[in-house]
Amino acid sequence: MxxxxxxxxxxxxxxxxxxxxxxxxxxxxxxxxxxxxxxxxxxxxxxxxxxxxxxxxxxxxxxxxxxxxxxxxxxxxxxxxxxxxxxxxxxxxxxxxxxxxxxRTFQFSPAEWKTIHKRLFKDIFPHAGEYRTYNITKSEWVLNGETVLYASADSIRDTLDYDFGQEKNFSFEGLSADDAVKHIAKFTSGIWQIHPFCEGNTRSTAVFVIKYLKTFGFSINNEIFAENSWYFRNSLARANYNDLGKGISATTIYLERFFENLLMGYQNELKNRFIHVDYKEQSAIQSAKSAIEKDLKCNNCTLEELAILKELLKNPSITQKELAGIIGKSERTIKTRTVEMQEKGLIRRENGKRNGRWEVLVKL
Missing domain, CATH: 1.10.150 (DNA polymerase; domain 1)
Incomplete structure (x- = not known):
């Protein structure tokens, strides 16, 4: 075309x-x-x-x-x-x-990830939905042709069970959005490094993560994935590569910037060249740019509060019942959270209960 x-x-x-x-x-x-x-x-x-x-x-x-x-x-x-x-x-x-x-269905488990892979690649890859039985390496442009050290074939099941078990037991309650993003980046890079399938790992990871993040009540801006899929792939590789002899350490900072844009509406510049192991000069500029942007954001908001704020910005007249349906929480929880958010100075209610509107007092 x-x-x-x-x-x-x-x-x-x-x-x-x-x-x-x-x-x-x-x-x-x-x-x-x-x-x-x-x-x-x-x-x-x-x-x-x-x-x-x-x-x-x-x-x-x-x-x-x-x-x-x-x-x-x-x-x-x-x-x-x-x-x-x-x-x-x-x-x-x-x-x-x-x-x-x-x-509108999702189960947080390795089995769900396998099912997603099978549904995506049935009749395309001969082992769709099956774990690989051999070890792999992949030359990465972002790593100057080097490879990430992927999980060995005989450790895939145990490693997946461990990572998913740890994530299930992790609580986001009271966690700031910034800290939540760091955790999500770490979890995503961890399961991607396992690379359980022969092919199609990044695409199935992206679909799994999008559906997982939606369980937090976010209206995920999928366009960030659409426009920056190669950046997502490269940032995953960079998060899992060390060469201490050359002063290169694994870092999730690039993946965090991706998720900041995806979840928090940041405008980090997502350029693949920034991720390359040889790229130096941009780091200070980019860090300063991100710091300035974060000063304008609701840094202490939890993921749940951030999800509520986004919906109030979309529709200031939304009812708490409607908000509960969108966020996926009970109406009682939403009433509690909106009271707390008013006390914290994040929002305020104008013109009473019946015909009132919500005003968001922080920048997103």
């Missing part, structure tokens, strides 16, 4: 997100994320996929029909010459990611 056509389609997609109905906007963002994530493996979608996506966004077909159309499209092309190079996997997996992101 010519570059200008791709750009035109991206502009159409942005228009759906900005001005479409809520359902259209949600579908558009899911498709944009799904398509963007194909970049981590150097894959591009076809024109047919993009046209099919538009029909789904406009409500002309459902996601199952969209998937069937894409599958039929490739079944009808009998020779490789009839298939645009590299698009089959990208198209099929994009539609499957869109379906998964649109579902």
């Amino acid at each position: 010519p570059r200008n056509d791709h750009e035109r389609w991206q502009m159409d997609l942005e228009e759906y997100i900005r001005q479409g109905e809520p359902e259209q906007s949600e579908k558009s963002t899911a498709w944009k994320t799904a398509i963007g994530l194909q970049d981590v493996d150097g894959l591009k979608t076809s024109e047919y996929l993009l046209e099919t996506a538009k029909e789904h966004i406009e409500g002309k077909i459902d996601i199952k029909t969209a998937q069937k159309r894409i599958q039929s499209y490739y079944e009808e092309r009998q020779t490789q010459s009839e298939i645009e190079e590299g698009t089959k996997e990208a198209d099929i997996v994009s539609a499957r990611i869109t379906e998964l992101l649109g579902e």
